[in-house]
Amino acid sequence: MKPAEFSILIADDERDIIASVAEHITQLSRRFKQTVHIHSASSAIEVLDVLGSQDVDALLLDYHFEGGMNGDEIMDTMSDPFGQKLIILMSGRPPKELEQLVIKRHKKLGGRFRFLRKPFETLELQEMYLQVLDFLGNRPYPCPLAYTHQVMTGATTAHDRLRSLKDVVESLISYSVGVFTADCKRLGCLPAMKVKLANGPITLGAWLRWLTTAHSCIASQSGEPFMPELLQLFSDTTGGASAVKLLYEFKNEVRDTELAHWFAREEDWYDRIVERYAGEIQSMFDGFVFTTRYPLLTVETIDLPRCLATFRYSVRSLMGVSGPFPVNSIDTQERLTKGEVFAYRPRGTFLCLHPVIRFEMCGKCSVRRFFFLEQAAPSKFTYRAHCNHLLERERPGGNQDTWFSELPVALFSSA
Ligand SMILES: [Zn+2]
Numbered sequence: 001m002k003p004a005e006f007s008i009l010i011a012d013d014e015r016d017i018i019a020s021v022a023e024h025i026t027q028l029s030r031r032f033k034q035t036v037h038i039h040s041a042s043s044a045i046e047v048l049d050v051l052g053s054q055d056v057d058a059l060l061l062d063y064h065f066e067g068g069m070n071g072d073e074i075m076d077t078m079s080d081p082f083g084q085k086l087i088i089l090m091s092g093r094p095p096k097e098l099e100q101l102v103i104k105r106h107k108k109l110g111g112r113f114r115f116l117r118k119p120f121e122t123l124e125l126q127e128m129y130l131q132v133l134d135f136l137g138n139r140p141y142p143c144p145l146a147y148t149h150q151v152m153t154g155a156t157t158a159h160d161r162l163r164s165l166k167d168v169v170e171s172l173i174s175y176s177v178g179v180f181t182a183d184c185k186r187l188g189c190l191p192a193m194k195v196k197l198a199n200g201p202i203t204l205g206a207w208l209r210w211l212t213t214a215h216s217c218i219a220s221q222s223g224e225p226f227m228p229e230l231l232q233l234f235s236d237t238t239g240g241a242s243a244v245k246l247l248y249e250f251k252n253e254v255r256d257t258e259l260a261h262w263f264a265r266e267e268d269w270y271d272r273i274v275e276r277y278a279g280e281i282q283s284m285f286d287g288f289v290f291t292t293r294y295p296l297l298t299v300e301t302i303d304l305p306r307c308l309a310t311f312r313y314s315v316r317s318l319m320g321v322s323g324p325f326p327v328n329s330i331d332t333q334e335r336l337t338k339g340e341v342f343a344y345r346p347r348g349t350f351l352c353l354h355p356v357i358r359f360e361m362c363g364k365c366s367v368r369r370f371f372f373l374e375q376a377a378p379s380k381f382t383y384r385a386h387c388n389h390l391l392e393r394e395r396p397g398g399n400q401d402t403w404f405s406e407l408p409v410a411l412f413s414s415a
Contacts, residue, residue, distance in 0.1 A: 001289045002137045005229070007037040007055055011047045011074075012062040012090070018042065021060060024122060028129045044069040051078050055293060055346040056085060058132045060116070063091035063098070072101055075109075081328045082295040082317050083112050084346055086135040088128055092118035111135070139292035140320035142343075144171045144357070144370045147386060149285055150321050158270035162254065165274065165281050166204075167386070169250060172288060173207045174372040176230060178356035179343060180214035183226045186351060193217040201375050201382075204251045212244060226343070226351045229290035243287075246280055294343045295319050298359045299336045300327055309333050317344075318359060318370070341370075355381055355393075364389040 008025060010018050018040045029036040039054055041047040044065050050056065063071040071089050087109065091098055098115075105113045112135070116128055140146055148171040152164035184190045195210045202210075215234045218225050225231045234240035253273060296318040303312040310333050316325045318341070332350070336342060340354040358371045362385050371383030371391050383391040 005035040006057040008058045009039045009056045011041040058086040088114040090116045142296045143318045146321045178353040187223045
């Protein structure tokens, strides 16, 4: 799936090169019907500034800058712990000078590194643009989404396909709710998010109401959302209303209780429903391609502070269909708790998705899995993983965990 929207940084100390490359990229993006946000930088400091303030997906980086760091040193300095960015190094220096550098970078960065020889022709720039699309289109989705989608693609009977469509829908909704709810907390509007959950498993209908409530809560805030693309996806101006309508229709027609209890229907019925929804749900899934920008992660170990207030964490990035997930090291001033799942923004901030999503050992399978919130009772949270096993977590009172103490007000009602 190619991204409909991405962001590229053109870094060169010659401004006319930035201008001409930007113009070509704009033309190409029109031809391929994409929205490309173009940033530029003409010094090493500016490059690092842009990377710290914008979500950049690809870098077109000149080797030579007047004074300061060169492109090679910038690559060493910039932070990209999950290998999310494609780096294209440009240079017009004699091949002999760059040979070793290019080999070294290929070894270190593999497919994330490309080299573009200056001066280049428009065809080469077009080739580069297509490489960016390929790279971004192949970045893995967050595990819970990638996993349900893979099951859907592999399902053969109509009944299995319908169940897997339901799993895809549920994972998209729970993921979105997890992000929106966490963002409500970050933006300080959690008390305004009045979601009423009955004292039982959260139904698809309840998830949908939660989704729309949390969405409008974020939309009414002036602060910048953590995942602007997600907010847009469900906004009226971008067809969000029809996305929600589709989800409601699917819920009503499929009647999750019947599926959950294996209420056997004629095979024709399953065929018809699958036929009706498969295409639309696939395009909805494709619309979530921006989630590949936001690695989900969980903390493995926490080191003592590196320096004042900065911690080094070993984190596992939870992207793609299944493990073993790679471990990376991250330095940050933010306090990250073990056992919780975070979304990571390319410019280096974190959003804690607790309590909607957890990544923990399933006691029955002895494998670490993603758990989505299944039930929120006054005393405990119950979670369910795709293996269908449950996980229970107490909800202690007091100030031990602000999430646990704040959420009951907003999340739980004995109605
Ligand atoms: Zn299990």
